[in-house]
Amino acid sequence: MLFTSYKFIGFVILLVALYYVLPKKAKWPLLLLGSYVFYYFAGWKFLFYIAAVTVITYVAGLLISRNKVRADARFAELKALEKSGSASPEEVGKEARKRYKEAQKKKRRLIMTIGIVLALGILAVVKYTNFTIHNINGILSVFGSTKRLGFLEIALPMGISFYTFQAVSYVIDVYRDRHEAQKNFFKYALFVSFFPQLVQGPISRYGDLSKELFTPHKFSGRVLERGLQRVIWGYFKKVVIADRILTAVNALIAAPATYKGVYVFLVMMFYALELYADFTGGIDITIGIAEMLGIPVKENFERPFFSKNIAEYWRRWHITMGTWFTDYIFYPISVSGPMLKLSKWSRKHLGEKVGKRLPVYLASFIVWFTTGIWHGASWNFIVWGLGNFVVIMISQELEPLYRKFHKKVNTDGSTAYKTFQVGRTVLLMSALRLFDCYRDVPLTFKMFGTMFTTWNWKTLGSGTLMHLGLVRSDYVILGLGTILLIVVSMIGRSGSVRDKMEKKMPLVARWGIFTLLVLIILVFGAYGQGYDAAQFIYNQF
């Protein structure tokens, strides 16, 4: 059931109506039922995967929580025994209590590790088995063997990377004592499967989402209006912009021998627009639907294309994924015992400068490798992830040079310099995304190279743009749509656009605008003959 299908729109209308009609007690169970119905439409077999991840992480969380409660009680008991003097200090003294506390923590860590390994194991099997087989076959071929392993027929369950990460974060957060485990299995199942964010995130944390998810919300016209406005804006981005430019992107990357040089630059720009409109549009629809139910979901974007460098871009694009990797991979690796030892060793042997950087760079390398492979089981994504790592490391290393430059040249508040920084970020990120477009890594490098070797800028004016599946009116719509995206983003820099509209515009004017937007979606949506709405790009992750 695609977000862009009439079936989905009907499903949401029915669910929202039922949510506000049903009694308080039935509200969250309705959401659980709705989420599983939604997931059923993606493929009934996929229900087993989500159920398995839910059961594993629920049990792990519960066992950790129970151990913690028992251990805390026993610890207090030992303290009381020491105070009363009714037991020997060897048994209940500070050292004994410390040993007990550490032993219990070790148990909890073991439970957490088993839970994570099992949950991630399912993801690994369905997502990476064929990629592993492909690489083994490659190695066999290098060594001259004619033997080949057969590929397995495994379909990737929708949104598995998202809900698995969400469930894993829950187990770790219970272990870290950020919140208690959810005792009600069905409530926990709703947290893992909440349908608007199943397709492409955001990756919510239990501590952020759970309270409002289980609270029965009363009907509010204002809440419904704001949610609906966000949904409409999301559909505009997806159907009018992303699905329209997709045709041109597909045409350009399908014929790399024809579309070299300046056309690779076009792929960079067109794909940047497609991905932005597709992903942020999908997230707008997700957040909007949740808002209509009175449930706030974490924002996933903060005008990423206005970032001054790539590190900042990654703090503003797919925010919940970035913070997930920082909290659950980057920090644990960087501050782990072996890493601190390595840091000490390298400070002593390689100097203070290298010693300080080594743990951070090593942890970053692992994070970017994981980020790459999380996006897709292919070398394209791995190289893309490592490309981000290289650029961020270079900019980190060049920091002293930048500081020197800024001391000599005052760029404070300079619009021209800011524009240069933003342009640089857009170009760098768009160039890296070419790995997402072309068939394999060598072809991507080759196509990137043609931008500097094939000077065919003049052919742009000879009508080739009209052979990409788009006509003049499509380009006009895309141009105007992009301008609208930029204007709305700029207005949003100083606060929510909907808040501003609410303060400054009467209801009739607000709805006039959104009715116009709906008409634009209906008239200018990229439907065409034999329309088949495109799947969201991030859905396949």
Add this chain to the structure above:
Amino acid sequence: MDELIDILKEIHPDVDYATATNLVDGKILDSFDIISLVSEIADKFDVVVSAEHMIPENFNSAQAIWDLIQKLEDEE
């Protein structure tokens, strides 16, 4: 506390650590800075800051970082 301020000054010399209360939320310290800081804290104060302590509240001000060090020293 002075030792901690010295470490922080080495990372970002231009910040007034006596008054700053949004070092993480205000994006003054990024994840790279925090790891350098944790590594320095481990060296100077002989305490282990583990991943579970890595929350913005523990690093938003010099006082919060100092409180964390004190807490970890007590636990040792």
